[in-house]
Amino acid sequence: xxxxxxxxxxxxYEYQKSVQDPEGFWARIADSFYWRKRWDKVLDWDFEKPExxxxxxxxxxxxxxxxxxxxxxxxxxxxxxxxxxDPNEPGVTLTYKxxxxxxCQFANVLLAQGIKKGDRVIIYMPMVPEAAIAMLACARVGxxxxxxxAGFSASALADRIVDCQAKMVLTADGNxxxxxxxxxxxxxxxxxxxxxxxxxxxxxxxxxxxxxMQEGRDLWWHDTIENMSFDHSAxxxxxxxxxxILYTSGSTGKPKGVVHTCAGYMVYSQYSFxxxxxxxxxxxxxxxxxxxxITGHSYIVYGPLLAGATTLMFEGVPTxxxxxxxxxxxxxxxxxxxxxxxxxxxxxxxxxxAPLEPYGLDSLKVIGSVGEPINEEAWHWYHDHxxxxxxxxxxxxxxTETGGIxxxxxxxxTPTKPSYATLPLPGVQLVIVxxxxxxxMGNSVEGNLCVKFPWPSMLRTTYGDHERCRSTxxxxxxxxxFTGDGVKRDEDGxxxxxxxxxDVINVSGHRMGTAEVENAINEHPKVVESAVVGYxxxxxxxxxxxxxxxxxxxxxxxxxxTEIKETVTKIIGPIAKPDKIQIVPGLPKTRSGKIMRxxxxxxxxxxxxxxxxxxxxLNPEVVEVIKKDAIDLI
Ligand code: WTA
Numbered sequence: 001x002x003x004x005x006x007x008x009x010x011x012x013y014e015y016q017k018s019v020q021d022p023e024g025f026w027a028r029i030a031d032s033f034y035w036r037k038r039w040d041k042v043l044d045w046d047f048e049k050p051e052x053x054x055x056x057x058x059x060x061x062x063x064x065x066x067x068x069x070x071x072x073x074x075x076x077x078x079x080x081x082x083x084x085x086d087p088n089e090p091g092v093t094l095t096y097k098x099x100x101x102x103x104c105q106f107a108n109v110l111l112a113q114g115i116k117k118g119d120r121v122i123i124y125m126p127m128v129p130e131a132a133i134a135m136l137a138c139a140r141v142g143x144x145x146x147x148x149x150a151g152f153s154a155s156a157l158a159d160r161i162v163d164c165q166a167k168m169v170l171t172a173d174g175n176x177x178x179x180x181x182x183x184x185x186x187x188x189x190x191x192x193x194x195x196x197x198x199x200x201x202x203x204x205x206x207x208x209x210x211x212x213m214q215e216g217r218d219l220w221w222h223d224t225i226e227n228m229s230f231d232h233s234a235x236x237x238x239x240x241x242x243x244x245i246l247y248t249s250g251s252t253g254k255p256k257g258v259v260h261t262c263a264g265y266m267v268y269s270q271y272s273f274x275x276x277x278x279x280x281x282x283x284x285x286x287x288x289x290x291x292x293x294i295t296g297h298s299y300i301v302y303g304p305l306l307a308g309a310t311t312l313m314f315e316g317v318p319t320x321x322x323x324x325x326x327x328x329x330x331x332x333x334x335x336x337x338x339x340x341x342x343x344x345x346x347x348x349x350x351x352x353x354a355p356l357e358p359y360g361l362d363s364l365k366v367i368g369s370v371g372e373p374i375n376e377e378a379w380h381w382y383h384d385h386x387x388x389x390x391x392x393x394x395x396x397x398x399x400t401e402t403g404g405i406x407x408x409x410x411x412x413x414t415p416t417k418p419s420y421a422t423l424p425l426p427g428v429q430l431v432i433v434x435x436x437x438x439x440x441m442g443n444s445v446e447g448n449l450c451v452k453f454p455w456p457s458m459l460r461t462t463y464g465d466h467e468r469c470r471s472t473x474x475x476x477x478x479x480x481x482f483t484g485d486g487v488k489r490d491e492d493g494x495x496x497x498x499x500x501x502x503d504v505i506n507v508s509g510h511r512m513g514t515a516e517v518e519n520a521i522n523e524h525p526k527v528v529e530s531a532v533v534g535y536x537x538x539x540x541x542x543x544x545x546x547x548x549x550x551x552x553x554x555x556x557x558x559x560x561x562t563e564i565k566e567t568v569t570k571i572i573g574p575i576a577k578p579d580k581i582q583i584v585p586g587l588p589k590t591r592s593g594k595i596m597r598x599x600x601x602x603x604x605x606x607x608x609x610x611x612x613x614x615x616x617x618l619n620p621e622v623v624e625v626i627k628k629d630a631i632d633l634i
């Protein structure tokens with residue numbers, strides 16, 4: 001762990017080195033990994049194309065770095081500690097040795113079922129250790145995993161399977177979520193009616209839910225591993241071979257498959273984990289994310305295990321059996337680093353301090369936040385009541401596309417400031433540009449957040465559509481990666497993320513494209529047109545407000561609203577269900593037919609007195625009606 005920064009001056013020194021000599025800097029960090037063959041060159045890049053290559057021609061397998069590399073020194077140390085949904089069910093601990101065996105065993109299953117290097121495998125599973133084993137087994141044989149959050153609908157799952165032409169689905173009979181049991185396999189069956197590339201489905205028995213197993217296609221997990229060997233020699237991968245695809249929403253069209261590759265992702269996820277959380281050898285680290293999101297990939301599975309950490313995985317929800325569950329788990333396992341999302345913090349804060357009272361939370365050293373801007377009130381509550389005033393908060397800014405944390409305090413090293421992600425990690429060269437792409441120099445500036453130099457875990461492409469990657473991220477501002485976020489650099493040079501500047505909304509830390517939600521709404525046969533905007537929501541950060549034009553003939557407004565919500569749940573999943581649906585006679589449009597979202601956003605925010613100039617609209621009269629009706633919804 002010699003790459004761990006220990007002081008603020010150490011951070012400043014490392015940061016400067018990483019800018020002056022990026023290749024030398026990353027070569028030094030990469031030296032502590034196990035390479036089958038060392039790289040010929042550290043970096044090749046061209047943001048125009050874009051083409052980014054790190055550790056050229058190196059050969060490695062990431063699982064050798066998170067398993068074999070630790071076996072001798074940490075073999076008996078818990079790697080994964082699993083807490084089930086039901087607090088009365090016993091948990092599971094897997095040591096590094098046991099995890100190694102299970103990953104090797106399942107790698108052999110994948111091979112036996114015809115999976116080869118480069119094949120895509122969908123993982124649609126609950127938060128159980130087998131989900132992590134599945135990811136690692138894929139990486140071990142060189143298959144590309146694409147984890148799909150198990151709350152997505154059959155239709156969303158089918159889209160992802162088709163887009164990446166996956167051959168296999170790894171799933172479970174069901175998913176325990178608080179008091180509910182979700183029939184996961186049933187969703188897979190439904191999805192597979194529309195996606196015919198899948199040869200095999202392997203089903204983990206978890207909930208005992210009755211499932212239909214299709215002869216020749218579906219296999220039980222426990223049957224496949226029976227008598228399967230624990231010996232497996234990892235596939236040798238090129239540094240730039242694909243490690244995984246993770247779908248994420250953007251401003252337009254369907255979610256895109258963000259592609260991460262082996263070596264750069266490996267180096268950066270470990271480095272950022274060690275430095276941001278300041279993990280030390282015997283710590284127990286817990287990230288509450290789901291493995292269906294990038295946070296689960298980088299900071300439940302890859303980063304912590306690469307660093308030889310003990311990573312806790314939790315199957316359930318924060319409010320079951322009561323709103324003290326997180327704190328009960330922290331005390332039970334003596335968690336040292338705790339990493340969650342502002343939406344969870346705000347939701348728990350709403351229960352008051354009583355659920356915290358039975359718990360000491362003495363073990364906590366570092367508490368983290370990710371996924372959306374954390375408001376000052378939530379920051380202080382988290383700091384005072386969870387961290388008891390003694391734990392630094394790491395407000396970590398990053399994205400699916402960045403692979404790892406790019407802006408964050410280093411715990412206990414960087415002085416924090418409420419709601420500020422503070423400073424970039426070494427190797428991360430940020431720029432703020434105005435809308436014309438001019439760099440805003442110095443402090444006390446506000447604009448669009450870009451990165452001007454590659455970092456090892458950045459996305460390489462969007463699966464099957466490189467042009468989309470170029471046009472979304474690398475062509476908005478010439479020669480830079482554009483994040484889609486607005487940012488402020490204050491008088492101290494600290495960064496504060498202001499939220500998305502594009503048509504992406506962030507609901508409970510989940511990214512959603514407004515176009516994606518509109519397309520789902522428009523699937524309802526009575527919908528003529530719709531427009532979706534985000535509005536500030538006390539718990540979720542942003543809520544979804546949909547303005548919908550409907551053919552009302554013979555229908556009541558209430559029934560249409562219910563049906564539209566059901567349609568969105570069916571097409572995307574419950575996380576995309578609009579909070580407010582307003583049936584409107586028209587949408588404010590410019591003379592060229594473009595929807596004026598600015599006006600809709602103001603209306604949704606409840607700010608109807610300050611709509612700006614509406615006289616140039618094609619249909620200014622519609623604004624008056626929308627304004628009036630919106631008041632009833634607030
Ligand atoms: C937002 C999640 C403010 C941001 C890791 C970004 C944040 C999007 C923060 C990426 C933060 C993430 N402060 N905003 N600390 N972290 N975001 O791809 O808008 O699910 O662009 O990755 O979440 O979401 P994604």
